[in-house]
Amino acid sequence: MLFHDTALVYGRYLRQSLRSRFALLFGVLMPLLYLFFFGPLLTGLPLGGRGSSWQVLVPGLLLQLGLFGASFAGFSIILEKGQGVVERLRVTPVSRLALLLGRVLRDATVFVFQAVLLVLAAVAMGLRAPLPGVLIGFAFVALLTVSLASLSYALAMKLDTPHSFGPAINALTMPSMLLSGLMLPMSLGPAWLDALSHLVPFRYLVDAVRDAYVGSYTSAPMLYGVLVAVAFTALSVTVGTRVFRTAGA
Numbered sequence: 001m002l003f004h005d006t007a008l009v010y011g012r013y014l015r016q017s018l019r020s021r022f023a024l025l026f027g028v029l030m031p032l033l034y035l036f037f038f039g040p041l042l043t044g045l046p047l048g049g050r051g052s053s054w055q056v057l058v059p060g061l062l063l064q065l066g067l068f069g070a071s072f073a074g075f076s077i078i079l080e081k082g083q084g085v086v087e088r089l090r091v092t093p094v095s096r097l098a099l100l101l102g103r104v105l106r107d108a109t110v111f112v113f114q115a116v117l118l119v120l121a122a123v124a125m126g127l128r129a130p131l132p133g134v135l136i137g138f139a140f141v142a143l144l145t146v147s148l149a150s151l152s153y154a155l156a157m158k159l160d161t162p163h164s165f166g167p168a169i170n171a172l173t174m175p176s177m178l179l180s181g182l183m184l185p186m187s188l189g190p191a192w193l194d195a196l197s198h199l200v201p202f203r204y205l206v207d208a209v210r211d212a213y214v215g216s217y218t219s220a221p222m223l224y225g226v227l228v229a230v231a232f233t234a235l236s237v238t239v240g241t242r243v244f245r246t247a248g249a
Contacts, residue, residue, distance in 0.1 A: 002101075005094045009102020017110055027069050028114040031061040035122055038183070043126075054127040059137055059209035060182035061122075062115050063202060066141045067182070069114075070148035071173045073107050074156030078165055096244040100237070104149040108142040115141045133212035140209050143229040144202075150240030157243050181206050204228040 017024060035057070042053035115138055119127070152169070159165045179186070179193075180202035186194045197203045208225020216222065 002095050002098055005098030006101045006105070009094065009098055010105050011102075013103055013106040014109060017106060024110060024113070025117075027110070028065065028117050030068070031065050031118050032121060034061055034064075034183075035118065035125060039122075039125060042184075052126070052128065054122060054125065055129055055213040056185060056210060057183070058119065058122045058127055058129075059213050060184075060206055061118060062137050062141050062209065063144060063180075063206055064177065064182045065114055065118065066111050066144040067148065067177060067180075067202065068173060069111050070107055070145040071152050071169050072166075073103070073149040074152035074154075074165060074169075075162060076103075077153050077156035078159065078162055081160070097241045100150060100153060100240045100244050103153060104146045104237070104240075107149040108145040111145045112138050112142050129213040130215045132217065133215055136212040136217070137209045140205050140225070140229060143233050144205060147229075147233045147236040150236040154240040154243035176200055176202055179203070185210070201228050201232055 039054065039057050042057060119134060119137075155168065156165055159168070179197045179200045181187075181197060182202075185207075186197040186203060189197075204221070204225045205228065207221035208229075211217070211219045211222050211225075
């Protein structure tokens with residue numbers, strides 16, 4: 001029953017995404033701009049001594065894609081509440097967990113597709129990374145998307161207008177981006193900033209993907225990254241499901 005309901009919800013929202021091809025491609029524009037205009041500035045610089053500058057930058061851009069895209073996913077819930085869609089869903093027998101999973105799995109599909117486009121562009125720019133490492137990077141993008149989209153939808157269920165939702169998301173995503181080392185490894189900064197960044201869970205995901213891109217699959221950062229990603233996903237889906245149930249979505 002849960003699988004069937006999730007598939008129905010997933011199919012509905014995926015069809016919506018496919019009908020908006022411009023939005024599908026526009027979401028990858030910002031990481032591509034960083035890739036084209038910021039990436040060449042790093043070429044040849046010593047960035048921690050492991051791999052090329054592309055193997056440092058591209059993993060950060062992949063997770064930046066998930067961070068910003070999934071965090072703002074809740075806007076659609078606010079629009080649906082205004083149109084009465086959420087109200088109509090309240091009277092259906094569809095599982096509340098399926099209502100959440102269908103949405104977040106659609107988001108994961110979209111952002112992994114965008115991540116593939118980003119990696120292809122990076123390869124054209126000079127990225128060289130092992131295929132298993134690239135696939136691991138896509139898996140981290142999917143987990144991050146599921147996590148943040150779940151929390152984004154949960155927050156949107158509690159708010160009524162985009163004017164309150166947007167500033168709240170910005171207040172969370174900007175510090176997370178700056179402290180997680182998406183652009184450059186935090187180990188390059190002062191000791192106090194490097195220590196502070198360990199309080200941000202995305203730091204562990206970025207370090208793990210960077211290790212994957214140099215073929216280091218059994219390192220400590222990889223282990224920590226997997227543990228944090230799985231735990232964060234489980235917690236986020238639990239919170240999102242609870243909000244959907246109590247809100248009567």
